[in-house]
Amino acid sequence: MGESRAESDVYVVEPLLPQRLRRPSDLLRFFSALIVLAAVVLLALVAKQTLIGLEADVKEGAQLVPLLSRIAAFLGGAAVLIVPAAFAVERVFHRDGLRVAEGLIAAIIGMAGSFLLGQWLVAGNAEDLRVLLTGDRTIEPLNTLLTSVVAYATAVRISRRPTWRMLMWTTIALYILAFFSGRQITIPSAIVTVLVGMVIGYATLYGVGSPNTRPAGSAVVAALRKLSFAVVSARRIEDDHQGSRRYAIGLKDGTSLDVTVLDRDRQVAGLPYRLWRRIRLNSETRRRAIRSLRAELEREALMAYAAQAAGASTPRLLGTSEIGTEAAMLAYEHIETRPLDEVPDEQIDDELLAQIWEQVELLQIQRLAHRRLTGDSIHLDRAGRVVLTDARSGEIAAGDLLLRLDIAQLLTYLALRVGPERSVRTAAAVMGPDTLAAAMPLLQRIALTRETRSALSKNKHLLAGLREHIVALKPQGKVEEVRLERFKPRTLITIIASTLAAYIVLSQLSRVDIYRVVTTANWAWSGVALVASFVSFVAAALMLRGFVPEPLPLWRTVLVQFASSFVKLVAPA
Incomplete structure (x- = not known):
């Protein structure tokens, strides 16, 4: 435990706050970028011909405006390095060099990772993906410089600075246009390179952690004093079930407060579960998966005041306040319970x-x-x-x-x-x-x-x-059934299994000349084979009925045998 001093006469007893935190939001962004990357690659592989045509159209358009291509090449090639360097200098002058160091780590990982991945593809692994990214030309599958720049921009959180964000993405767009005009990069390669850079940037952010911007207990006491509370003692107590910090505050008049602190970085905690519930449940029962810090503060305050107005026995909400830009607090009267x-x-x-x-x-x-x-x-x-x-x-x-x-x-x-x-x-x-x-x-x-x-x-x-x-x-009560679930997990499993089965069947059919089979087949023997196949399910059903003491309906038992044969297509025996 440590003590943080709020004013000359008040010490806040609380554990020492860690200097760095692994934020759930960074992990969420990492997985989101990874999912988008996988979706883009799969979609590009499916729509390969469309992308080739689109690339030809863009290439032709670039050739019609050669001056624009030369300007883009000049500006993009220089600015893609100048803008990150200028941002680094600006951060160092503001004594934020640690953020720049994190960006450099991400840039180095991005450059090395894209180079190794490119060499792996050039070596003949995943040939379809290599052709997609290179257009079957002797160019890099992934642009190493662009990957490192995007990873750097992501890791230094340049997106939080609107002006720098606009400059950074403008230079990246010019850089891509310049390389595309020179036939040194393809559209799929540019998109995948940017996404790989973002994945590496977010992975670096989560791996090394971010500076802890949560206000300490001293800031909580200062906010309470602005609300005219005469604080004489403060102590951190157990967090609530949502992970929000709580403090027991002693006042000069002998009363106490229970203070709940909402930290901005905790707003996405448990988000995957909330998203799953939001997708699975009907709209009237689900809650918003994520709210802003301000919205969460207003929601809890409004509910507390409404409960008090209803006459319910709840702790009275005595004050609310934001604590800087990273947290907010709610002060309740303390009741021994x-x-x-x-x-x-x-x-x-x-x-x-x-x-x-x-x-x-x-x-x-x-x-x-x-x-x-x-x-x-x-x-x-x-x-x-x-x-x-x-x-x-x-x-x-x-x-x-x-x-x-x-x-x-x-x-x-x-x-x-x-x-x-x-x-x-x-x-x-x-x-x-x-x-x-x-x-x-x-x-x-x-x-x-x-x-x-x-x-x-x-x-x-x-x-x-x-x-x-x-x-x-209420034996005579008649209430309509309520369906809360949009779908059951087993429905989702069935859809996935059906998709896999369809993929397996279609991949096998793609190797067969369907026209030749249809035109040369002996349909009389095909009918005999179909009847014989059906008889095998009937025989399996009769055998099952013979081993079950309870009477089983024949037709339904036959359907069960047929369904089990379908399952064998997508599941191990």
């Missing part, structure tokens, strides 16, 4: 369950969806009263579906703690049987939080038990 997860199951009585549902009812009346009703966001104060926390996940002006999802989530979590019967009974006493009947179609694993889904893996019959108890309360 403990999460419901730390309360033993035997201490969760019906009165406590009713309190929880009453708090949720206050939110639902005002159309507020909490979106995370779990044991770490439901707390108990010293008097045993329920306090709801974690407003950041919530939604204001929520639709019926989101409100019903909250009911389904809380029903399931409480059933894991006290059993389905008590969970349904206490909920019905507060919310009413109709509300539970409306939430019943949403008792699906996909609708629940990750923690709840994980707990359900040990109690697979719990959701069925909840449905049975709800039906017992």
